[in-house]
Amino acid sequence: MQLETFKHFPDFELLDSGEGFRLERWGEVILQRPDPQIIWPRSLPAEEWQKAWAIFQSPSGGDKGKWEFNQAIPKLWTLKFNEVRFLLKLSPFKHTGIFAEQAANWEWMLERISNFKFLISNETANTKGKDQRLKILNLFAYTGGATAVLAKAGAVVTHVDASKPAITWANENYKLNNLPTDSVRWIFDDAVKFVNREVKRGSLYDGIIMDPPAFGHSPTGKTWKFNEDLPGLLEACIKLLSPNAKFLLINGYATNSSALALNNLLEDAGKNLDGKIECGELCLKQKSGRMISTGIFARWSA
Protein backbone atom coordinates (compact mmCIF):
# COMPACT_ATOMS: atom_id res chain seq x y z
CA MET A 1 0.00 0.00 0.00
CA GLN A 2 1.49 3.30 -1.08
CA LEU A 3 0.93 7.00 -0.53
CA GLU A 4 1.50 8.43 -3.99
CA THR A 5 2.08 12.08 -4.78
CA PHE A 6 3.54 13.92 -7.76
CA LYS A 7 7.26 14.73 -7.82
CA HIS A 8 7.33 17.80 -10.04
CA PHE A 9 4.43 20.15 -10.68
CA PRO A 10 5.71 23.59 -9.62
CA ASP A 11 2.68 25.40 -11.07
CA PHE A 12 0.46 23.82 -8.42
CA GLU A 13 0.90 23.90 -4.66
CA LEU A 14 -1.18 22.80 -1.70
CA LEU A 15 -0.25 25.61 0.65
CA ASP A 16 -2.21 24.46 3.69
CA SER A 17 -5.27 22.54 4.82
CA GLY A 18 -7.54 22.78 7.85
CA GLU A 19 -11.03 23.41 9.16
CA GLY A 20 -12.73 21.85 6.15
CA PHE A 21 -10.72 23.73 3.47
CA ARG A 22 -7.67 23.43 1.24
CA LEU A 23 -5.58 26.49 0.42
CA GLU A 24 -4.12 25.92 -3.05
CA ARG A 25 -2.06 27.86 -5.59
CA TRP A 26 -2.93 27.27 -9.24
CA GLY A 27 -0.27 29.23 -11.12
CA GLU A 28 -0.64 32.67 -9.54
CA VAL A 29 -4.24 32.16 -8.49
CA ILE A 30 -4.77 31.21 -4.83
CA LEU A 31 -8.04 29.49 -3.95
CA GLN A 32 -9.77 28.20 -0.85
CA ARG A 33 -11.85 25.13 -1.65
CA PRO A 34 -13.86 22.94 0.73
CA ASP A 35 -12.85 19.34 1.42
CA PRO A 36 -15.00 17.58 4.03
CA GLN A 37 -12.24 15.14 5.10
CA ILE A 38 -10.14 18.01 6.43
CA ILE A 39 -11.09 17.90 10.10
CA TRP A 40 -7.79 19.14 11.57
CA PRO A 41 -6.73 22.74 12.39
CA ARG A 42 -4.96 25.01 9.89
CA SER A 43 -1.21 25.35 10.22
CA LEU A 44 -0.68 28.67 8.41
CA PRO A 45 -1.81 31.94 10.03
CA ALA A 46 -5.06 33.66 9.00
CA GLU A 47 -3.13 36.30 6.92
CA GLU A 48 -1.98 33.52 4.58
CA TRP A 49 -5.50 32.16 4.16
CA GLN A 50 -6.75 35.69 3.48
CA LYS A 51 -4.49 35.81 0.40
CA ALA A 52 -7.00 33.58 -1.44
CA TRP A 53 -8.37 35.29 -4.55
CA ALA A 54 -11.62 33.34 -4.21
CA ILE A 55 -13.34 31.01 -1.75
CA PHE A 56 -15.85 28.34 -2.67
CA GLN A 57 -18.52 28.46 0.02
CA SER A 58 -20.54 25.29 0.36
CA PRO A 59 -22.89 24.55 3.26
CA SER A 60 -22.18 20.79 2.93
CA GLY A 61 -18.45 21.06 2.16
CA GLY A 62 -19.28 19.35 -1.14
CA ASP A 63 -19.53 20.68 -4.68
CA LYS A 64 -22.82 22.57 -4.29
CA GLY A 65 -22.19 26.18 -3.42
CA LYS A 66 -20.79 29.37 -4.88
CA TRP A 67 -17.56 31.28 -5.38
CA GLU A 68 -16.98 34.44 -3.34
CA PHE A 69 -14.28 36.73 -4.67
CA ASN A 70 -11.64 38.74 -2.79
CA GLN A 71 -10.16 39.94 -6.09
CA ALA A 72 -10.90 39.52 -9.78
CA ILE A 73 -9.95 36.18 -11.33
CA PRO A 74 -9.25 35.78 -15.04
CA LYS A 75 -12.05 33.97 -16.89
CA LEU A 76 -9.41 31.57 -18.18
CA TRP A 77 -5.82 30.99 -17.19
CA THR A 78 -3.23 28.29 -17.90
CA LEU A 79 -1.17 25.91 -15.84
CA LYS A 80 1.87 23.91 -16.97
CA PHE A 81 2.89 20.32 -16.21
CA ASN A 82 6.21 19.50 -17.87
CA GLU A 83 5.69 20.88 -21.39
CA VAL A 84 1.92 20.47 -21.31
CA ARG A 85 -0.44 23.39 -20.70
CA PHE A 86 -3.98 23.23 -19.37
CA LEU A 87 -6.77 25.73 -19.57
CA LEU A 88 -8.25 26.50 -16.15
CA LYS A 89 -11.49 28.21 -15.21
CA LEU A 90 -13.60 28.21 -12.09
CA SER A 91 -16.47 25.77 -12.44
CA PRO A 92 -19.71 26.29 -10.52
CA PHE A 93 -18.98 22.99 -8.72
CA LYS A 94 -15.74 24.08 -6.96
CA HIS A 95 -13.42 22.64 -9.63
CA THR A 96 -10.82 24.28 -11.87
CA GLY A 97 -10.69 21.77 -14.74
CA ILE A 98 -7.71 19.80 -13.45
CA PHE A 99 -7.33 17.40 -10.56
CA ALA A 100 -3.77 18.29 -9.57
CA GLU A 101 -3.20 15.02 -7.70
CA GLN A 102 -3.53 13.24 -11.07
CA ALA A 103 -0.03 14.49 -11.88
CA ALA A 104 1.23 11.51 -9.81
CA ASN A 105 -0.60 9.16 -12.20
CA TRP A 106 0.73 11.07 -15.23
CA GLU A 107 4.29 10.74 -13.93
CA TRP A 108 3.80 7.02 -13.28
CA MET A 109 2.44 6.43 -16.80
CA LEU A 110 5.24 8.46 -18.38
CA GLU A 111 7.78 6.32 -16.52
CA ARG A 112 6.07 3.14 -17.79
CA ILE A 113 6.38 4.27 -21.40
CA SER A 114 9.68 6.13 -21.20
CA ASN A 115 11.70 3.29 -22.74
CA PHE A 116 9.46 3.20 -25.75
CA LYS A 117 10.87 4.87 -28.84
CA PHE A 118 8.03 7.07 -30.03
CA LEU A 119 7.61 7.85 -33.66
CA ILE A 120 6.14 11.25 -34.31
CA SER A 121 3.62 11.72 -37.09
CA ASN A 122 6.08 12.59 -39.86
CA GLU A 123 8.26 9.61 -39.08
CA THR A 124 5.23 7.35 -38.91
CA ALA A 125 4.59 8.02 -42.56
CA ASN A 126 7.93 6.38 -43.33
CA THR A 127 7.30 3.14 -41.47
CA LYS A 128 5.66 1.20 -44.31
CA GLY A 129 2.24 2.43 -43.21
CA LYS A 130 2.48 0.78 -39.81
CA ASP A 131 1.77 3.16 -36.95
CA GLN A 132 4.20 2.26 -34.21
CA ARG A 133 2.96 4.73 -31.63
CA LEU A 134 1.59 3.37 -28.36
CA LYS A 135 -2.20 3.24 -28.23
CA ILE A 136 -3.71 4.37 -24.94
CA LEU A 137 -7.34 4.22 -23.81
CA ASN A 138 -8.43 6.99 -21.41
CA LEU A 139 -11.87 6.24 -19.90
CA PHE A 140 -13.92 8.83 -17.96
CA ALA A 141 -11.36 11.19 -19.41
CA TYR A 142 -12.99 14.53 -18.34
CA THR A 143 -11.00 17.61 -19.50
CA GLY A 144 -8.23 15.44 -20.88
CA GLY A 145 -5.33 16.02 -18.49
CA ALA A 146 -3.97 12.51 -19.05
CA THR A 147 -4.92 12.67 -22.74
CA ALA A 148 -2.77 15.77 -23.35
CA VAL A 149 0.17 14.47 -21.29
CA LEU A 150 0.22 11.11 -23.11
CA ALA A 151 -0.35 12.61 -26.56
CA LYS A 152 2.49 15.07 -25.91
CA ALA A 153 4.69 12.06 -25.05
CA GLY A 154 3.94 10.62 -28.50
CA ALA A 155 1.07 8.20 -27.83
CA VAL A 156 -2.23 7.96 -29.70
CA VAL A 157 -5.01 8.40 -27.15
CA THR A 158 -8.63 7.29 -27.38
CA HIS A 159 -10.43 9.73 -25.09
CA VAL A 160 -13.86 8.57 -23.85
CA ASP A 161 -16.31 10.66 -21.85
CA ALA A 162 -20.08 10.93 -21.53
CA SER A 163 -20.13 14.72 -21.14
CA LYS A 164 -20.10 17.04 -24.19
CA PRO A 165 -18.85 20.06 -22.19
CA ALA A 166 -15.99 17.94 -20.77
CA ILE A 167 -14.98 16.79 -24.27
CA THR A 168 -15.12 20.38 -25.54
CA TRP A 169 -12.81 21.49 -22.70
CA ALA A 170 -10.47 18.53 -23.40
CA ASN A 171 -10.38 19.59 -27.04
CA GLU A 172 -9.38 23.12 -25.99
CA ASN A 173 -6.51 21.62 -23.94
CA TYR A 174 -5.50 19.55 -26.95
CA LYS A 175 -5.44 22.63 -29.24
CA LEU A 176 -3.48 24.64 -26.66
CA ASN A 177 -0.66 22.08 -26.89
CA ASN A 178 -0.32 21.89 -30.67
CA LEU A 179 -0.52 18.11 -30.59
CA PRO A 180 -0.31 16.06 -33.80
CA THR A 181 -3.73 16.08 -35.48
CA ASP A 182 -4.06 12.30 -35.36
CA SER A 183 -2.93 11.90 -31.74
CA VAL A 184 -6.39 11.90 -30.12
CA ARG A 185 -9.58 10.07 -31.03
CA TRP A 186 -12.56 11.73 -29.33
CA ILE A 187 -15.37 9.41 -28.22
CA PHE A 188 -18.57 10.86 -26.75
CA ASP A 189 -20.07 7.68 -25.30
CA ASP A 190 -20.73 5.52 -22.29
CA ALA A 191 -17.42 3.97 -21.19
CA VAL A 192 -18.94 0.51 -20.65
CA LYS A 193 -20.71 0.48 -24.01
CA PHE A 194 -17.62 1.68 -25.86
CA VAL A 195 -15.31 -0.86 -24.21
CA ASN A 196 -17.68 -3.75 -24.94
CA ARG A 197 -17.84 -2.67 -28.59
CA GLU A 198 -14.03 -2.47 -28.73
CA VAL A 199 -13.80 -6.04 -27.35
CA LYS A 200 -16.15 -7.26 -30.12
CA ARG A 201 -14.06 -5.41 -32.73
CA GLY A 202 -10.87 -7.04 -31.40
CA SER A 203 -9.21 -3.69 -30.68
CA LEU A 204 -6.06 -3.65 -28.56
CA TYR A 205 -4.40 -0.97 -26.42
CA ASP A 206 -0.91 -0.67 -24.95
CA GLY A 207 -2.13 1.15 -21.87
CA ILE A 208 -5.49 1.85 -20.19
CA ILE A 209 -6.35 4.51 -17.63
CA MET A 210 -9.74 5.01 -16.00
CA ASP A 211 -10.98 7.46 -13.39
CA PRO A 212 -14.66 6.57 -12.89
CA PRO A 213 -16.87 8.60 -10.56
CA ALA A 214 -18.91 7.00 -7.75
CA PHE A 215 -22.06 7.74 -9.81
CA GLY A 216 -22.28 8.91 -13.40
CA HIS A 217 -24.49 8.95 -16.47
CA SER A 218 -24.07 7.77 -20.02
CA PRO A 219 -25.08 10.18 -22.84
CA THR A 220 -28.45 8.36 -22.93
CA GLY A 221 -28.98 8.68 -19.18
CA LYS A 222 -27.98 5.16 -18.12
CA THR A 223 -26.50 5.26 -14.63
CA TRP A 224 -22.92 4.31 -13.86
CA LYS A 225 -22.42 2.90 -10.34
CA PHE A 226 -18.80 2.36 -9.31
CA ASN A 227 -19.28 -0.73 -7.11
CA GLU A 228 -21.74 -2.43 -9.47
CA ASP A 229 -20.25 -1.58 -12.84
CA LEU A 230 -16.48 -1.51 -12.29
CA PRO A 231 -15.93 -5.32 -12.11
CA GLY A 232 -17.50 -5.89 -15.56
CA LEU A 233 -15.73 -2.91 -17.09
CA LEU A 234 -12.38 -4.06 -15.75
CA GLU A 235 -12.83 -7.58 -17.06
CA ALA A 236 -13.59 -6.22 -20.52
CA CYS A 237 -10.60 -3.84 -20.34
CA ILE A 238 -8.21 -6.71 -19.59
CA LYS A 239 -9.28 -8.24 -22.94
CA LEU A 240 -8.24 -5.01 -24.65
CA LEU A 241 -4.62 -5.15 -23.45
CA SER A 242 -2.17 -5.83 -26.28
CA PRO A 243 0.63 -8.41 -25.84
CA ASN A 244 3.03 -5.46 -25.40
CA ALA A 245 0.81 -3.54 -22.98
CA LYS A 246 2.65 -1.41 -20.45
CA PHE A 247 0.02 -0.49 -17.85
CA LEU A 248 -3.54 -0.43 -16.60
CA LEU A 249 -4.51 2.13 -13.98
CA ILE A 250 -7.78 2.44 -12.04
CA ASN A 251 -8.31 5.60 -10.05
CA GLY A 252 -11.25 6.15 -7.72
CA TYR A 253 -12.46 9.17 -5.78
CA ALA A 254 -15.42 9.93 -3.53
CA THR A 255 -16.40 6.26 -3.46
CA ASN A 256 -16.94 4.06 -0.42
CA SER A 257 -14.47 1.63 -1.94
CA SER A 258 -10.92 1.12 -0.68
CA ALA A 259 -7.55 0.80 -2.39
CA LEU A 260 -7.44 -2.82 -1.25
CA ALA A 261 -10.84 -3.50 -2.85
CA LEU A 262 -9.49 -2.14 -6.16
CA ASN A 263 -6.33 -4.19 -5.70
CA ASN A 264 -8.31 -7.42 -5.10
CA LEU A 265 -10.49 -6.74 -8.12
CA LEU A 266 -7.47 -6.12 -10.32
CA GLU A 267 -5.65 -9.21 -9.00
CA ASP A 268 -8.63 -11.38 -9.99
CA ALA A 269 -9.35 -9.76 -13.34
CA GLY A 270 -5.64 -9.63 -14.19
CA LYS A 271 -4.67 -13.09 -12.93
CA ASN A 272 -3.17 -13.99 -16.31
CA LEU A 273 -1.13 -10.79 -16.62
CA ASP A 274 2.62 -10.90 -16.00
CA GLY A 275 3.95 -7.97 -14.05
CA LYS A 276 3.24 -6.07 -10.89
CA ILE A 277 0.00 -5.00 -9.20
CA GLU A 278 0.09 -2.31 -6.53
CA CYS A 279 -2.40 -0.02 -4.82
CA GLY A 280 -2.58 2.95 -2.56
CA GLU A 281 -3.94 6.42 -1.88
CA LEU A 282 -3.43 9.25 -4.33
CA CYS A 283 -2.34 12.20 -2.23
CA LEU A 284 -1.41 15.84 -2.28
CA LYS A 285 1.49 16.94 -0.10
CA GLN A 286 1.18 20.33 1.49
CA LYS A 287 4.06 22.73 2.09
CA SER A 288 4.49 21.55 5.70
CA GLY A 289 4.92 17.95 4.47
CA ARG A 290 1.46 16.74 5.57
CA MET A 291 -0.26 14.49 3.05
CA ILE A 292 -3.96 14.62 2.28
CA SER A 293 -5.74 11.79 0.51
CA THR A 294 -7.70 12.63 -2.63
CA GLY A 295 -8.57 9.14 -3.84
CA ILE A 296 -7.45 5.58 -4.30
CA PHE A 297 -5.74 3.65 -7.06
CA ALA A 298 -4.76 0.16 -8.12
CA ARG A 299 -2.49 -0.37 -11.09
CA TRP A 300 -0.79 -3.05 -13.09
CA SER A 301 2.46 -2.60 -14.97
CA ALA A 302 4.29 -5.02 -17.21
Ligand SMILES: C[S@@+](CC[C@H](N)C(=O)[O-])C[C@H]1O[C@@H](n2cnc3c(N)ncnc32)[C@H](O)[C@@H]1O
Ligand atom coordinates in the same frame (compact mmCIF):
# COMPACT_ATOMS: atom_id res chain seq x y z
C1 LIG B 1 -14.08 13.73 -12.56
S1 LIG B 1 -13.91 12.97 -14.05
C2 LIG B 1 -12.41 12.14 -14.03
C3 LIG B 1 -11.21 13.06 -13.95
C4 LIG B 1 -10.09 12.81 -14.97
N1 LIG B 1 -9.52 11.50 -14.84
C5 LIG B 1 -8.99 13.85 -14.87
O1 LIG B 1 -8.06 13.72 -14.09
O2 LIG B 1 -9.07 14.85 -15.56
C6 LIG B 1 -15.16 11.77 -14.25
C7 LIG B 1 -15.67 11.82 -15.67
O3 LIG B 1 -16.47 10.68 -15.89
C8 LIG B 1 -17.42 11.03 -16.88
N2 LIG B 1 -18.48 10.00 -16.87
C9 LIG B 1 -19.43 9.77 -15.95
N3 LIG B 1 -20.18 8.68 -16.28
C10 LIG B 1 -19.67 8.21 -17.45
C11 LIG B 1 -19.98 7.12 -18.31
N4 LIG B 1 -20.97 6.29 -18.02
N5 LIG B 1 -19.22 6.92 -19.41
C12 LIG B 1 -18.21 7.76 -19.72
N6 LIG B 1 -17.86 8.82 -18.94
C13 LIG B 1 -18.58 9.05 -17.83
C14 LIG B 1 -17.86 12.41 -16.47
O4 LIG B 1 -18.45 13.11 -17.56
C15 LIG B 1 -16.55 13.03 -16.00
O5 LIG B 1 -15.94 13.77 -17.03
